[in-house]
Structures are given as structure tokens and as C-alpha cells.
Amino acid sequence: MPDTKEKVKAKKHGKASHNGSDDSKNGKLPRKEYEKELERLHGELVNLQQWVVHKGLRVCVVFEGRDGAGKGGTIKAITERVSPRIFRVVALPAPTEREKSQLYMQRYIPHFPAAGEVVIFDRSWYNRAGVERVMGFCEDEDVERFLRIVAPVERSVVDSGIMLIKYWLEVSPEEQTRRLESRIDDPRKIWKLSPIDLKSYSRWYDYSRARDEMFAASDTPFAPWYVVRSDDKKRARLNLITHLLKQIPYKEVERDKVKLPDRQKRGGYQEPDYPFKFIKEVY
Numbered sequence: 001m002p003d004t005k006e007k008v009k010a011k012k013h014g015k016a017s018h019n020g021s022d023d024s025k026n027g028k029l030p031r032k033e034y035e036k037e038l039e040r041l042h043g044e045l046v047n048l049q050q051w052v053v054h055k056g057l058r059v060c061v062v063f064e065g066r067d068g069a070g071k072g073g074t075i076k077a078i079t080e081r082v083s084p085r086i087f088r089v090v091a092l093p094a095p096t097e098r099e100k101s102q103l104y105m106q107r108y109i110p111h112f113p114a115a116g117e118v119v120i121f122d123r124s125w126y127n128r129a130g131v132e133r134v135m136g137f138c139e140d141e142d143v144e145r146f147l148r149i150v151a152p153v154e155r156s157v158v159d160s161g162i163m164l165i166k167y168w169l170e171v172s173p174e175e176q177t178r179r180l181e182s183r184i185d186d187p188r189k190i191w192k193l194s195p196i197d198l199k200s201y202s203r204w205y206d207y208s209r210a211r212d213e214m215f216a217a218s219d220t221p222f223a224p225w226y227v228v229r230s231d232d233k234k235r236a237r238l239n240l241i242t243h244l245l246k247q248i249p250y251k252e253v254e255r256d257k258v259k260l261p262d263r264q265k266r267g268g269y270q271e272p273d274y275p276f277k278f279i280k281e282v283y
Contacts, residue, residue, distance in 0.1 A: 027232075034234040041241045042081040049082045049118070051250035056115035058162045059248060062124045065169030066207055067197045068179040070230040070237075074169065075120055077237040078244070088113075091122040104128060104146065105153060113162060125150070129214040134206045135196065147217040154223040164223045165247050167240060168211070169230040173204055 052059060063071045079087045090111045099107045105125055113119040123131075128146040132138045158164050171179075180201060183189040200207065219225045226243060230236035 029234040050253040058113040059118040069169035069171040
């Protein structure tokens with residue numbers, strides 16, 4: 001049972017109690033129910049992983065949305081029980097001067113999936129239509145050119161056999177404010193609040209206009225945008241994973257029954273009298 005100090009700290013950082021009662025009161029999904037369903041979905045993601053490898057599929061998943069929309073947490077929920085060698089997360093830093101001189105899409109293409117891989121972009125080439133546009137990191141003609149060519153480029157990606165799935169996480173202004181404010185005094189989250197985040201926070205409607213034009217140019221039948229309401233993080237994660245699993249037809253791959261082999265015999269081995277440097281057991 002958490003003491004009073006822990007309760008105050010949990011409340012300050014917007015946390016529910018362990019039994020999920022706070023979530024029930026505010027209409028959000030209780031933690032126990034969330035964890036039970038997430039465990040089931042993790043099993044299905046492992047089945048999907050085995051199928052992707054078995055069939056040599058190439059899957060590319062794009063995550064976009066405003067700061068604080070829940071992209072990182074959702075990606076973590078997807079990947080925490082699968083192999084990082086198969087489910088690869090790509091989160092590129094700001095482009096270098098050399099990359100700025102290249103074809104715009106050039107730095108993203110090397111990260112596209114090979115056979116048997118699922119690549120998840122935590123932000124993507126759509127930076128050009130979003131943050132770069134709103135924050136003035138590119139010219140208007142750069143944005144216009146991007147919006148003109150992005151659909152044909154994605155058409156060629158899909159025609160090459162890559163499954164391209166795009167998600168936009170939609171957060172309300174009130175919930176975004178709550179989440180960003182919670183980062184200010186939380187040492188675990190302060191790194192998520194960059195100077196760019198602070199500047200972009202005030203430009204809500206500039207981002208709305210940018211999103212609307214981006215959708216108009218790139219919400220196509222072959223690579224549609226799927227919108228996820230993300231004010232309730234737990235429901236958003238479960239809904240998105242459920243949807244993702246339905247986008248990639250898969251079957252459970254039969255596995256050989258696993259049995260641990262017998263260990264080899266000692267064969268005269270003796271533990272050495274060596275001064276191993278064990279770490280201090282604080283807990």
C-alpha cells in the first residue's frame with residue numbers, strides 16, 4: 001500500500017494507483033484490464049513476428065502526431081515483447097549538413113525493411129509537412145514539392161511489395177497540455193521536453209493546418225492514414241495494436257516442441273578462487 005508521500009507524488013505526475021481505481025473514476029481503462037489485454041496482444045504480435053519471418057514480408061509502419069500524442073509509448077507497447085532484430089524502430093535525429101544537400105527521402109530509404117522485417121518510424125519523411133514547415137526549417141516551395149511527390153513515391157514503395165501502414169495519433173489540446181506539464185518536474189520525462197517542443201506548443205493551429213494539407217495530399221487508397229484517438233493512452237495502444245494486427249494477414253507458425261537438453265557433466269571442473277568484482281546489492 002503506497003504511503004501518503006507516494007500518493008501525492010503519483011497524483012503530481014498524473015499516475016493512477018496500482019489497482020487502477022483512479023482510472024475507473026476518470027473514465028479511463030483500468031490498469032489491470034489494460035495489462036491483461038496487452039499480454040494477449042503481445043502473444044499475437046509474437047505470432048505476427050514469426051509469420052513475417054516465415055513469409056519474408058516487408059512491413060513499414062509510420063507514426064506521426066503532435067508532441068505528447070503518445071507515439072513513443074505506443075511504439076514501446078508494440079515492441080517490448082518482440083525481437084528488436086525483426087521489429088526495428090527508426091527515430092532519426094535532425095539531418096546533418098550533408099543530408100540536407102541530398103534528395104529529401106534519401107536518408108530514410110536505407111532504413112526501409114528487408115525480407116522478414118517490420119520497421120517502425122517514430123516520425124518519418126512527414127517531418128517535411130509537419131515540424132519543418134511549422135517551425136520554418138524549410139521553404140514553402142520545399143513543402144509544396146513534398147506534398148506533390150509524396151503520394152507517387154509511396155505508390156512506388158507499395159508497388160515494390162512493402163506493406164506501408166501510417167498512423168496519426170490525435171491528442172486534444174487539453175490532454176497535450178497536461179502531458180507536457182507533467183514532464184516539467186518529472187526527472188524521468190524532462191528529456192522529452194525540448195526547446196522545439198516548447199516553441200511548437202504555442203502553434204497548435206499551424207500544426208492543424210499542416211496536418212489537414214498533409215492528409216489531403218497523402219491519404220490515398222494504397223497508403224491511407226489511420227487516425228487513433230489518444231487522450232486515453234491505454235485504450236489508444238490496445239486499439240492501435242489490434243488494428244495493426246488486422247492489417248497484416250498472418251497465421252500461427254508451427255513450432256517444434258521445445259525441451260531443454262541435459263547439461264554436460266562437470267568433468268572435473270572446479271569453481272576458481274578468483275576475486276570477482278560483484279556489484280553492491282543495494283536492494
